[in-house]
Amino acid sequence: AAGVIQSPRHLIKEKRETATLKCYPIPRHDTVYWYQQGPGQDPQFLISFYEKMQSDKGSIPDRFSAQQFSDYHSELNMSSLELGDSALYFCASSLGGARNSPLHFGNGTRLTVT
């Protein structure tokens, strides 16, 4: 079965550079979530989209922005990167209209800022 696809798998950037992470949800899933997992930490919710509209916002820095496109894929744009942004970024998708739809996670993008 098709899963959540994230690209790239690994990304190395320098401080103050920008990065774009992409997420392709499971087909027919209309809700996308972004999570950040620092080394040895639990996933922290960043932001989510339902039907191409931002539906919730968590601890996402102002330097980051995201959007969901007409084909439901989502991109997380990160600017002015800092060393502390080094983390594993997970995308998850679900069927937002279905109450009992669990989140399905992608493999994550490991971002290293040097």
Add this chain to the structure above:
Amino acid sequence: AQSVSQHNHHVILSEAASLELGCNYSYGGTVNLFWYVQYPGQHLQLLLKYFSGDPLVKGIKGFEAEFIKSKFSFNLRKPSVQWSDTAEYFCAVNARRKNTGFQKLVFGTGTRLLVSP
């Protein structure tokens, strides 16, 4: 706002030992409960979930969890662990918002399980 507490941060067991990982949540409304597992270097995978009905939920790989509403708990159990169960386990709570219908998943801090052969 909902929150999730996992009291055991590190657990070390020998193979064949029984496992119980604690999870408590705080939220007054209707919740869905999940356990996710993260094997070393891999992504989060759904282990089991509770939405409604029988409070004893069975998941993959011999895991089960019991929802005790009065205690706001959803503890994970396995009668006999294997070396391959070495991983990090996250409890998560999903609370549905009435107006937007949006589901937001909140994770606990995770429990790192090490099973020695």
